[in-house]
Amino acid sequence: MNDVPTRVLRETLAARIAPAPTSGCIDADTLAAWSDGALGARERAAAESHASSCARCQALLAAMARTAPPAPARRWWHAPTLKWLAPLAAAATAVVVWITVPRARPERTVPAAQAAAQASPQPRSAPETSPRAAAASAPPIADARPRAGADEQRAAGAKDVAQPRPRAAQTNAAASSAARDAAAAPPPPARAESAPPAAASDAAPGTLTFAAPPPAPPARRIEALRAQVLAKAVDVPTQIVSPNPTVRWRLVTGVGVERSIDGGMTWQPQSTGVTATPTAGAAPSPTICWLVGPGGLVLLSIEGRTWQRVPFPEAIDLTSVRASDGANATVTAADGRTFITSDGGKTWR
Amino acid sequence: MGAHSADLELARLCADGDERAWERFVREYRPLLYRAADGLDRTQGAREIADSLYADLYGITNSAGDRQSLFRYYQGRSSLATWLRAVLAQRYVDRVRGQRRVEPLPVEEAPARSEEPDPDRARYVALVREALGRAVAALAARDRLRLGCYYVQELTLAETGRVMNESEATSSRQLARARAAIRRDVERQLREDARLSDDQIAACLASVADDPGPLDLKQVIYE
Numbered sequence: 050m051n052d053v054p055t056r057v058l059r060e061t062l063a064a065r066i067a068p069a070p071t072s073g074c075i076d077a078d079t080l081a082a083w084s085d086g087a088l089g090a091r092e093r094a095a096a097e098s099h100a101s102s103c104a105r106c107q108a109l110l111a112a113m114a115r116t117a118p119p120a121p122a123r124r125w126w127h128a129p130t131l132k133w134l135a136p137l138a139a140a141a142t143a144v145v146v147w148i149t150v151p152r153a154r155p156e157r158t159v160p161a162a163q164a165a166a167q168a169s170p171q172p173r174s175a176p177e178t179s180p181r182a183a184a185a186s187a188p189p190i191a192d193a194r195p196r197a198g199a200d201e202q203r204a205a206g207a208k209d210v211a212q213p214r215p216r217a218a219q220t221n222a223a224a225s226s227a228a229r230d231a232a233a234a235p236p237p238p239a240r241a242e243s244a245p246p247a248a249a250s251d252a253a254p255g256t257l258t259f260a261a262p263p264p265a266p267p268a269r270r271i272e273a274l275r276a277q278v279l280a281k282a283v284d285v286p287t288q289i290v291s292p293n294p295t296v297r298w299r300l301v302t303g304v305g306v307e308r309s310i311d312g313g314m315t316w317q318p319q320s321t322g323v324t325a326t327p328t329a330g331a332a333p334s335p336t337i338c339w340l341v342g343p344g345g346l347v348l349l350s351i352e353g354r355t356w357q358r359v360p361f362p363e364a365i366d367l368t369s370v371r372a373s374d375g376a377n378a379t380v381t382a383a384d385g386r387t388f389i390t391s392d393g394g395k396t397w398r
Numbered sequence: 399m400g401a402h403s404a405d406l407e408l409a410r411l412c413a414d415g416d417e418r419a420w421e422r423f424v425r426e427y428r429p430l431l432y433r434a435a436d437g438l439d440r441t442q443g444a445r446e447i448a449d450s451l452y453a454d455l456y457g458i459t460n461s462a463g464d465r466q467s468l469f470r471y472y473q474g475r476s477s478l479a480t481w482l483r484a485v486l487a488q489r490y491v492d493r494v495r496g497q498r499r500v501e502p503l504p505v506e507e508a509p510a511r512s513e514e515p516d517p518d519r520a521r522y523v524a525l526v527r528e529a530l531g532r533a534v535a536a537l538a539a540r541d542r543l544r545l546g547c548y549y550v551q552e553l554t555l556a557e558t559g560r561v562m563n564e565s566e567a568t569s570s571r572q573l574a575r576a577r578a579a580i581r582r583d584v585e586r587q588l589r590e591d592a593r594l595s596d597d598q599i600a601a602c603l604a605s606v607a608d609d610p611g612p613l614d615l616k617q618v619i620y621e
Contacts, residue, residue, distance in 0.1 A: 053530060053581050054607040059549040061530045062542070081476035081484035086563055094539075101543040105491065110561045111551035112487035116434035117560060292554050294570070334552055377440050391441050 055293070055335060063104075073099045075106045084113055288313070289340075291332035296353065298338055300327050306340065308353065321348055321356040331372045339378050341367035347394060351375045359394030405478035413457065413469035420456065427482060434483045438490050447489050451482070522605040525592050526584065533583035541576045548573055 075083070075096055082088050083096060100106040286299040286307075295312045298319075305326055307316040321327075327340035327348060340348040345361035347370075361367075365382045372378035380388045380397075388397045411419035431451065435444035457467030472481050534542065540562070547558045548569070559569040588594045588602055 053526075053577070053584060053603065055549065057527070057530060057606050058534075058545070058577070058580065061527070061534050062546050063550050064531070077481065077484040077488045078471065078473055078475055080488065081481040084484065084560075085476040085480045087475050097543050098539040101539040101546065105495065107543070107546050107551055108491045108495070109487055111547060111553055111557070112438055112491050113484060114547075114553055114557035114560050116437045116483045116487055117557075118430070118433065293548075293573075333554075373440065 055296075074103060075100065075109060080109055080113055083110075084117070287329065289330040289332050289338060291335040291338070293335040296332070296335040298330060298332065298340075300330065300340070302326050306348075306356070319354065319356065321358075323348070323358060329367070329369045331370045331378070333372045333374050337372070337375045339370045339372045341370045341380055343367075347380065349375065349394060351393075359390075361394070362388070362397050402474040402477055406472070406474040409469040409472045409474075409478060412455065413465065413467040415457070415465055423455075424452070427479065430479055431482055431486060434486055435490075438487065444486070444490050447493065448486060451486060451489065518601070519605050522598075522602040525588060525594075526602045526606040529584040529587040529591075530580065532587065533580045536583060537576060537579070541572065541579075544569065544572055545576055 073095075079088070079092075079096060083093065088096065096106075100110060286301045289298040289300070291297060296308075296310050297313055298306055298308050299313075299316065300306060303326065304318070306319045306321050308319050309316045321340075323346060325342050325344065325346050327342035327346060329342075330338055330340040332338040336351065336353040338350045338353065340346075340356075342348075343366045345364045345367065347359040347361045347367065348356045349359050350356050361380075363382070365384065367380050368383050369381045370378055376393045377391050378389070378394070380390075382388065390397050408419055408423060412423050431448040432445060435448040436442060438444040451468070454468040457465045457469070459465050468485070472478060475481075476484070534545075537545070544558060544562050547553045547561050548555070553561065555569050555573075556566045558573075559566045562569060562572075564572070584603075585599055588599045589596075594602065
């Protein structure tokens with residue numbers, strides 16, 4: 050069954066609001082106490098009851114909400130994305146280790162002393178140096194990069210759930226994290242890397258043998274795996290979710306712009322009048338959506354269904370957009386510059 | 399009251415014309431007021447209201463020698479910062495409403511209809527609008543206020559939650575619940591009162607979705 054159209058609901062709600070101030074209107078003192086949570090239950094209920102049918106008081110409450118200082122930034126270790134990042138990174142690490150390590154594992158083990166006796170002149174130094182050397186070379190990357198990646202994720206997620214980067218970045222971060230973790234892990238025994246297959250198979254019984262040819266260098270395998278993961282991530286269409294999650298848009302490469310009014314269950318294609326596919330967008334309300342793309346492409350819809358191209362001063366690739374309404378938007382170009390409009394794109398500064 | 403005693407003292411000193419207190423007030427609260435003004439109007443159009451607020455806060459001395467300052471109205475029920483935001487919001491809203499009152503109404507063009515009018519369409523639209531009006535009226539005042547904040551005032555979920563003193567997630571859930579309740583009530587009224595079938599009810603809702611209606615009733619209402 051169809052839902053009641055939002056526009057009609059909005060009109061019905063507005064029609065029930067008394068346009069002129071009435072005797073019970075909220076004064077500044079009560080408004081401030083409301084905002085600070087200092088009203089008693091009875092007074093609060095009375096104020097809510099009045100405001101539910103008074104245009105001026107609703108506008109006052111809305112204005113008050115808009116003047117509120119921004120919430121304090123959440124510490125990066127409290128970011129919700131990190132709750133997912135840790136298990137994701139662990140899972141990716143496990144996959145990479147599972148792929149790389151088992152093939153290098155010896156078919157059967159030998160006593161340590163025997164292995165030491167048969168090993169090359171560096172057997173003693175190898176166990177000492179390999180893991181630690183890898184670990185020693187890893188810290189600058191292993192320590193710094195995951196945190197930077199997490200910060201990027203958090204920042205992107207906090208700015209706009211609709212930006213295309215977070216999903217790719219999340220996968221990217223997981224793959225990178227896995228790669229880094231694998232790089233920091235102890236490498237296979239020295240013989241696995243140095244001895245050719247023939248030499249291994251020719252080895253005397255009781256020595257280290259391998260069931261399969263030595264694997265490709267881990268770095269290349271990990272890079273290939275990372276590329277596969279990224280390729281899948283890139284195929285995911287970018288979604289732009291409005292404040293009302295049932296209304297959203299998605300940007301499908303080669304197809305264009307599609308809109309859903311049922312939370313993404315069904316999608317309707319929309320004509321934008323341009324051939325290029327936008328790459329990012331922002332929807333500050335269920336009816337207003339900004340899209341940006343290559344060559345200075347800026348599109349704006351103010352009623353959610355039709356699109357108009359907004360003139361942009363430079364034919365530069367645009368990578369992201371933030372918008373608060375149909376007039377105010379900040380666009381970021383590929384070279385990092387930002388362009389701001391406060392008149393719906395008529396002028397940029 | 400005790401929680402804001404320092405604010406009350408600062409307000410009292412400023413109202414009495416204490417220059418050092420006034421300097422401290424300006425130094426500490428000017429950035430806050432400007433941030434709040436920019437939150438209301440990103441083009442900095444509300445900053446002049448913030449500036450004019452200073453004059454009223456500073457006060458004037460009348461012929462009897464009494465100093466009249468806006469600070470006298472601060473009761474300490476909230477923090478001074480919140481109270482200042484409330485006064486600013488009040489002045490801004492009243493100014494916007496005053497300006498809208500004198501602006502001419504836009505000329506509305508009749509919507510172009512390429513198709514032949516459906517004889518049932520007008521009746522369906524009227525039925526849904528009546529049912530919707532009754533369904534909204536039947537909601538609790540708190541639910542109506544939440545819907546008004548979100549759909550009429552176009553606040554974000556986070557801002558709506560701030561007004562309703564609840565989390566963003568709770569606002570989202572409550573909005574969805576209210577919408578579902580409205581839809582159920584509209585369908586019930588159409589089925590039981592207007593004796594419509596499921597197909598007719600679907601046609602009703604489709605009609606009202608296509609109906610341009612009084613497109614910006616909100617603007618008219620606010621006149």
